[in-house]
Amino acid sequence: MGKKQRDCVTCGAPVGxxxxxxxxxxxxxxNEHAAKAACPGCxxxxxxxxxxxxxxxxxxxCEECGHPVRSPQNCLCRNCRRKAEQRAAQQTCPRCRRPGYLRETTGWCGHCSRSRQEKKPLRICRECGQLRRHAGLGLCSACW
Incomplete structure (x- = not known):
């Protein structure tokens, strides 16, 4: 840089x-500001x-939904990447033939592995005295 010719009109530093x-x-x-422009996206x-x-x-x-992807290594957004990982972890259940997460103990999906709900035991109705399932307050459904 040469000798000081004048002061900068912006900051007052020497201009050479x-x-x-x-x-x-x-x-x-x-120069850097002139090369930039307002991005229509952000x-x-x-x-x-x-x-x-x-x-x-x-x-x-994102290749699937079109949302912005911040990392240059990824081609899917966070939500689509998570859903793809979940779909990859699912397998076809041998019992119901639907995709799901197979349990190690039974080898079936969660729906097929659950035990069925047991019915309530029969009790004597306090109104009619018959041995039936109770609807509520110690009464059978007919007396309820």
Whole structure:
């Protein structure tokens, strides 16, 4: 850099070039700001990509749903990636032939592995005295 020619019009630092009004720091900041534009996706001032017209972050979108993907290593968003992992972990149940998570103890899915609900035992109705299942308050369904 040459001798001080004048002061920068922005910050007051010395300018060493005859044809400039700004110092080297302000000159670089102005050039970088001129290369940037408002991204239509996020609204931030960033350098836009030629093929998409959006910034680098907004240009990466999920292949399934179109939501933004932040990491350059991923091609799916967080929700779609989680759903894909869950689908990959499921297997076909040999009993009901539906996809599900097979239990180690039975080898079936959770629905098929559960034991059936047992019926309530028969009791004597306090109104009619017959041996029946109770609906409530010690009464059978007919007396209830």
């Amino acid at each position: 070039y005859l044809d400039r009004q700004h110092c080297c720091r302000c000159w670089r900041r102005l 609204g931030h001032d960033r350098v836009l990509q030629q093929d998409t017209g959006r910034c680098v972050i907004c240009s990466r979108v």
